[in-house]
Amino acid sequence: ELKVEQNPLFLSMQEGKNYTIYCNYSTTSDRLYWYRQDPGKSLESLFVLLSNGAVKQEGRLMASLDTKARLSTLHITAAVHDLSATYFCAVGNNNNDMRFGAGTRLTVKP
């Protein structure tokens, strides 16, 4: 059974600092997704990673995928308050089977 583990589950960081969220998964997959959820809101797609070594960047966020290690990272550079949200990774083998991690609740403090 596919299991997805994120860490940390809670992250409090100062503005301007860097940090990395990790997503490990238990079975082979070449599809990895990152989503953002603001309180009371839905999930917004951030990144789609479809191959080993894939790296994508959008603003202060950069996501990477290592399918051999079954690991994806979401790196935050020079955090700002607007990045405060819950970040989910999700792993899929096909369109019908996508498993989500528990989410990382990020709080960026001034």
Add this chain to the structure above:
Amino acid sequence: ETGVTQTPRHLVMGMTNKKSLKCEQHLGHNAMYWYKQSAKKPLELMFVYSLEERVENNSVPSRFSPECPNSSHLFLHLHTLQPEDSALYLCASSPGQGGTGELFFGEGSRLTVL
């Protein structure tokens, strides 16, 4: 109107009520999903429809009954629910086979069962 739209956004119901959640997507996608998000569990996949046919039912209790009359609409019919069914129910769509598998979510329907 674009994206994935869910109604109602909030619903309070008693355990003996019957209600329905509605989802509509304007993205031309072929697959639609129901997910449950509760405070203590990761997002749980409930149902998947591809081209209006159910392709997955993740052992969901029969008090939840999905309906997909066409590729743009998805319903979740609710009856005799339990308080532990209180959660945020999220609808999503994806292009389907041949796509990236990326999901596009609606705003969710927050359900409270008294």
